[in-house]
Amino acid sequence: MSRIEPKNLTHHARHLRLDTLVRLRWLAVAGQSAAVIGVRFGLGFPLPFALCVLVIVASVWVNLLLRIQYPASHRLSDNVATALLAFDILQLAGLLYLTGGLENPFAMLFLAPVLISATALTPERTLGLGLLAVGCATFLVLAHRPLPWFPGQAFSLPFLYVTGIWTAILLGTAFTGIYAWRVAEEARQLAQALAATELVLAREQHLSQLDGLAAAAAHELGTPLATIALVTKELSHTMPKEGPVGEDLKLLREQVERCRTILTKLTSMDEDDGGEFLETVSLSHLVEDIVEPQRAVGFDVKVITKGDGPEPLCRRNPGVVYGLSNILDNATDFAESQVTIEACWSPHEVFIEVRDDGPGYAPDILLRIGEPYVTTRSAAERSEDSEEGGGLGLGLFIAKTLVERSGAELTLTNAAPPASGAIARIVWPRQAFERGAAISPQGGSVEPLKD
Numbered sequence: 001m002s003r004i005e006p007k008n009l010t011h012h013a014r015h016l017r018l019d020t021l022v023r024l025r026w027l028a029v030a031g032q033s034a035a036v037i038g039v040r041f042g043l044g045f046p047l048p049f050a051l052c053v054l055v056i057v058a059s060v061w062v063n064l065l066l067r068i069q070y071p072a073s074h075r076l077s078d079n080v081a082t083a084l085l086a087f088d089i090l091q092l093a094g095l096l097y098l099t100g101g102l103e104n105p106f107a108m109l110f111l112a113p114v115l116i117s118a119t120a121l122t123p124e125r126t127l128g129l130g131l132l133a134v135g136c137a138t139f140l141v142l143a144h145r146p147l148p149w150f151p152g153q154a155f156s157l158p159f160l161y162v163t164g165i166w167t168a169i170l171l172g173t174a175f176t177g178i179y180a181w182r183v184a185e186e187a188r189q190l191a192q193a194l195a196a197t198e199l200v201l202a203r204e205q206h207l208s209q210l211d212g213l214a215a216a217a218a219h220e221l222g223t224p225l226a227t228i229a230l231v232t233k234e235l236s237h238t239m240p241k242e243g244p245v246g247e248d249l250k251l252l253r254e255q256v257e258r259c260r261t262i263l264t265k266l267t268s269m270d271e272d273d274g275g276e277f278l279e280t281v282s283l284s285h286l287v288e289d290i291v292e293p294q295r296a297v298g299f300d301v302k303v304i305t306k307g308d309g310p311e312p313l314c315r316r317n318p319g320v321v322y323g324l325s326n327i328l329d330n331a332t333d334f335a336e337s338q339v340t341i342e343a344c345w346s347p348h349e350v351f352i353e354v355r356d357d358g359p360g361y362a363p364d365i366l367l368r369i370g371e372p373y374v375t376t377r378s379a380a381e382r383s384e385d386s387e388e389g390g391g392l393g394l395g396l397f398i399a400k401t402l403v404e405r406s407g408a409e410l411t412l413t414n415a416a417p418p419a420s421g422a423i424a425r426i427v428w429p430r431q432a433f434e435r436g437a438a439i440s441p442q443g444g445s446v447e448p449l450k451d
Helices: 018-042 049-069 078-098 105-120 123-142 159-238 244-272 283-296 318-334 379-384 394-405 430-434
Strands: 280-282 301-307 313-315 339-345 349-356 409-414 422-429
Touching: 018 049, 018 078, 018 105, 049 078, 078 105, 078 123, 105 123, 105 159, 123 159, 159 244, 280 283, 283 301, 283 313, 283 318, 283 339, 283 349, 313 430, 318 339, 318 349, 318 394, 318 422, 349 430, 394 409, 422 430
Parallel strands: 301 339
Antiparallel strands: 280 313, 339 349, 349 422, 409 422
């Protein structure tokens, strides 16, 4: 499978589209213009109209330059996006300076650039923009022009009230920034993890297609191999049986027979089982498929199979095999000495339970286990096992996603005291598990199982 690196999945995940910022700035320009024109000509309040228009025109020029310089689909680097959002904060601060400072009710718009940064930029850059917004708000507390008001009447809010507005901006910047960053980060992680899952599933589906290619190759190779066998037989009749040539012909006949035996096995599996042999497995065989790699490296995996009635059959699903293997790998990584797999069935459901004797899941992540990028491994272990998402908290997420796509429900818990270890329980409704098998236990055909 292609190597799954988070940096490859997230390379453009944070980069803002230029068109997004330009459209938001046009919206801000329209709102600022309407507010200034409404106050000056609608309400008749005196204000430095020309200077306000000049500050608004600065935003217009920035938008026009960006439109001319870059296409709408251009994605901004973090440095450029940070600079543009900083400009928006300073432009708003300039406009508020001319129209009453924090006494202006539109002072709360300082939160907008920080909110945008929190959803698209790193926390460090968002913190910098937040400090810039708070710094501008602090300056406006101390220095600003009077708030536009009725001619001949002075309007001034108490300093304590203005301080309260400053505090609201400070707290609002911190709260909305953190909240927006958390929501956006979770959405990004989910999207990245789903992308990794799709890569894994595509790999497993590709491997499953090799079964069909093997059967097709067996049919195609049958004719040329028969020709080689015939020519070898004719040569053996005409050439002396003793000597180097005779020995070579004998070896060639033996190898041809060996190839024919292999091809016969491949074609007989396809013919004897109606073309479905490679796609249909019993529950016990499915368990053996995922256990065998662990036994090959010498790990003790205990298998228990039992049930009520005939053993269920299922279609060989590469996603399910990969998901179960991932769960078993996780169990063997943390087990002290043994992992137990119990496969059971009843007339109504089928379940597989994977238990280990390790420390189990830590209490602080137990409720979140199975979510993307939730892992108990240390940073050193994650760096050593970074290939294909290993150690990054994607393993169980991918397993959960693939297994649940087959109609199962995956539950991850710890063993009840005094026992120790983690328990992964996968439960299918029996009808969902058997859907897609070539022949069901009752002898009837069923619909294909969709991954």
